[in-house]
Amino acid sequence: MAHWQESSGLAASARASARKGEPAQPLWVTHAPAKVNLDLRMRGLRPDGYHLLTTVLQSIALADTLTLRARPGPFGMACDTAGVPADARNLAWQGAAAMAAHLGVPLDGWELALEKHVPAAAGLGGGSADAAAAARLIASAAGRSLDAAELAEVIGPLGADVAFFAWGGTMRGEGVGDLLTPLPDVPGASVLLVRPPFGVSTSQAYGWFDETLNAERRTLNAERRTLKVEGRRPNAEGRTSSFGNDLEGPVSARHPEISAIVDRLRGAGAAHAGMSGSGSACFGLFEPAANLAALASGWPDGTRVWHTRLLSRSEYQSATAVR
Template sequence: MKIRAYAKVNLTLDVTGRREDGLHTLDTVMQSVSLWDEIELTPGGLPGIRVQCSRDYIPVDNGNTAYRAAQYFFRKTGLKDEGLSIVIHKRIPSRAGMGGGSTDAAAVLRALNSIYGANLPMETLRELATRVGADVPFCLQGGTCRCTGIGEILEPVTELPNCFFVICKPPAGMSTLRAYALLDQYPMSRKYGTPRMVEALEKGGLPKIAQCLQNRFEETLRLVQVRDIKKALLGAGAMGAVMTGSGSAVYGVFDTEAAARNAAQLLTDKGKVYVTRPLRSGEIH
C-alpha cells in the first residue's frame, strides 16, 4: 500500500507553560498543507519491522517515528508481527517545523488500521499517536485545528479559506530540543496569538487571518535567515508571513496561485521553495 503523509504549518504558536515532566504546553492553530512524503507499506517477508528512508541521516530503527507507530499498533491490537516493510520517500524538509516525522507516523497508523482490518476507533488511534509524539494526533486528523496540552488536545475550528502558501526552508535548520532550550530563556507567551486567530477564522476574511499569523519561537530564536525570508515574502506580495513550528521554514499567504508562483520565483536563492495549498481534514485520508 502506498500512502501520502501530509505536512503541516502553524498559523499561530503560543507556548503557555511547562509541565513537571519538562514538556511544554502549547496553544496553537495547525493547518495541513499539500506537501507530502510517500510511504510504501508491505506486510510479510522477514520477521520484524524494517524501515528504509530516502534520506540517509534519518534513523531507521526505533528512533524513527514510523517505526514506533508500527510497534505501538501491533502491541495494541495483539496482532502477531510477521514482518512489515516501511519505505519512506521524503519530500517534506527536515528541521523545518512542518511535522515531517509526525505525519509519517500518523500515516502509518491509518494505513496499518486498514491493512490489517483492525478497526481501531479514532480515539484509540489518537492515544497511540500521542505516545509517538505531540504533533502526531493532529497529523492523524488534519485540516484546521486548535491544539492545546502538549499539542494532543484537538479542537476543530473554522477552516482556512482557499489560498496558497509559499514555503521556504533555508539551509539552516533548528532541532526541536534546541529551540525549546533557547525558548526557556524567555518568559512564556502572553496568550494572544491563538485566540486572535480563532476569532479571525470565524469572522474575518483572508487578509485579517494573514495579519494574525504569529509564532513565539520566531520571537525568541531570532534567526537571520528566517527574518530575511519573511521580508522577501512580504516584499513579493504575501498578505502575511511567519515561521512555522520551531523552525526554520517560513511561509507566506497568497490569495491566488499565480501570485504565489510568481513570489516563489523570487525566493529560490534563499532555500528550498514549495507552493502549497491548505487541505481539509477529509483530504488527508
C-alpha cells in the first residue's frame, strides 16, 4: 500500500519541551524546504570529470524541521529517522560547522535536532536544504543576521546545489549547478510528489547517463537546446512543455517504475511531470484547485506520496526564517 501525506511541510513543530527537572534552554527553530528540478540538461564534462549542466531549481513546501538548543558539552546532533547519520557525515552538521568557522564562534555548547520529512536519495535536495538551515540556526544563535549572498558563500562549498537553498524560489543553475541566476516565480501550482520504494544515488544516476553516451556525444552542443521559464502558472496548455531531465531516461532504463510514475502523472492531467534531479522522486505540477485524491492509491507497495505546492522566493524566505 502507498503512503499518502497531505503536507505543506511547514507545520511540523520542534519538540521544544525541556527535559523533566531541567531548566529551559535557549532554542531556535527553522524549516528546510526541499526542491524539485523543473528542468535538467547535461551540457558536457569538465576536465575533472564533473558534469556541466543547466537546470531550473524550484522550492516546494515539503520541509524538514531543525531545532538548535544550548546545552553543556561538545556539539551534538540527533535525528528522528533511522539510517540518517547524526554526526559529521550529515550535511546539517557540516552546515553548522561551516557557519561557526565563518563567524569565529565555537560549535561546542549546542545540540542540533533534525526532524526528517524529505526522503533521502530522492533528488529533492533534503541534505543540502538541511545544511542551509543549520547554518542559519548557528548564525541566529550567534546574534548575526546574514543576507542570502553571504550564506551562499559559506555553505556553497558543501555541494553543487547547496547555495540554492540560501535563496530558494525559482533559479537557473549553470556550471555544475553552482552558478545561480534568479528567475521569475512560478507560483500557484499544486505538486504531487511520488517516491518509489527505492532510492537512486547521484553517482549512480550520472554513471548511468555516461554509459549512454559515446565519446562524441560527451561534448554536447549547448546551442541545440533552449531553456525557457515563464513566470506564470503552469497549465494544461503546455506552458512548461519545454522542461525535461536528461537523467530520467538512463535511470528509467534501470528502474522502469520511474517511467510508470511519470506516465500516470501526465495521464492525470499534470501540466508537467518528470523525475526530480537524479531521482528517485517524481513530481507532477497541477492547477491549485485540482482534486488529486484519486492519485492517493494504486501505487506499488512502499511508494510514498505527498500533496504539496510550489513556494515563491518570498514564501521560501518566510518559511526558512529562524524563530
